[in-house]
Amino acid sequence: MDARLLKMEAARAALAHVEAGMVIGIGTGSTAEEFIRLLAAAVADGMPVTGVPTSERTAIMCRELGIPLTTLDDVPHLAMTVDGADEVDTQLRLIKGGGGALLREKIVAAASDSMIVIADETKLVDRLGRFPLPIEVNRFGLAATQMAVLKASEKLGLSGRIVLRMAEGTPFLTDGGHYILDASFGLIHDPRALSDALHAIPGVVEHGMFLDFADVAIIAGKSGVKTIKPTR
Numbered sequence: 001m002d003a004r005l006l007k008m009e010a011a012r013a014a015l016a017h018v019e020a021g022m023v024i025g026i027g028t029g030s031t032a033e034e035f036i037r038l039l040a041a042a043v044a045d046g047m048p049v050t051g052v053p054t055s056e057r058t059a060i061m062c063r064e065l066g067i068p069l070t071t072l073d074d075v076p077h078l079a080m081t082v083d084g085a086d087e088v089d090t091q092l093r094l095i096k097g098g099g100g101a102l103l104r105e106k107i108v109a110a111a112s113d114s115m116i117v118i119a120d121e122t123k124l125v126d127r128l129g130r131f132p133l134p135i136e137v138n139r140f141g142l143a144a145t146q147m148a149v150l151k152a153s154e155k156l157g158l159s160g161r162i163v164l165r166m167a168e169g170t171p172f173l174t175d176g177g178h179y180i181l182d183a184s185f186g187l188i189h190d191p192r193a194l195s196d197a198l199h200a201i202p203g204v205v206e207h208g209m210f211l212d213f214a215d216v217a218i219i220a221g222k223s224g225v226k227t228i229k230p231t232r
């Protein structure tokens with residue numbers, strides 16, 4: 001079964017959690033886009049649902065497909081958010097931000113009663129860190145922030161390349177107008193310590209580790225769809 005079909009299966013299972021009248025967060029990325037297509041079909045069939053998009057890219061797709069949208073300014077508390085991930089570990093800690101949407105995704109997830117993660121089985125890992133960690137940083141003082149990230153990670157015994165994400169020859173800009181540093185630290189032994197260290201750096205806007213966010217992960221694999229809940 002190809003990856004797209006698996007993503008669709010996970011998205012289909014997530015749609016079963018959506019109830020009429022809900023306002024839900026809508027994630028970003030290729031897996032979230034499978035969910036958006038299915039949600040749009042449900043809306044076209046008369047299901048009253050409103051979405052809060054986690055990126056401009058998601059907003060554009062939702063509008064094109066006729067999903068009604070609102071913002072956290074109008075609805076600051078959501079029933080749930082459905083989103084993909086770059087990595088999911090056994091405790092349902094995530095790495096997100098491969099598409100650069102991590103900040104809005106985290107804000108929306110934090111405003112939601114529950115976060116449902118949808119992914120194909122290639123995203124499941126024993127320990128986070130195979131996927132480079134996206135770190136969203138303010139454009140001001142980039143080199144100083146990059147050095148501070150390096151020093152903080154070295155203190156935690158992590159090493160690896162930290163590179164500025166580029167897009168078509170220029171630095172990639174997030175929806176919030178920030179840069180992304182992609183940090184290839186390798187396996188992250190203590191995600192909480194790294195999270196705290198990154199949050200202590202003034203130029204760091206947010207990082208892509210989602211710790212204690214996901215309530216359910218719906219993982220589609222060759223042998224079927226399974227639902228994982230955190231052990232915390």
Ligand SMILES: O=C[C@H](O)[C@H](O)[C@H](O)COP(=O)(O)O
Nearest residue numbers: 029030031097098099100101
């Ligand atoms: O910034 C992007 C998001 O965090 C995505 O949810 C994540 O990168 C997974 O994307 P995909 O479903 O395309 O693998």
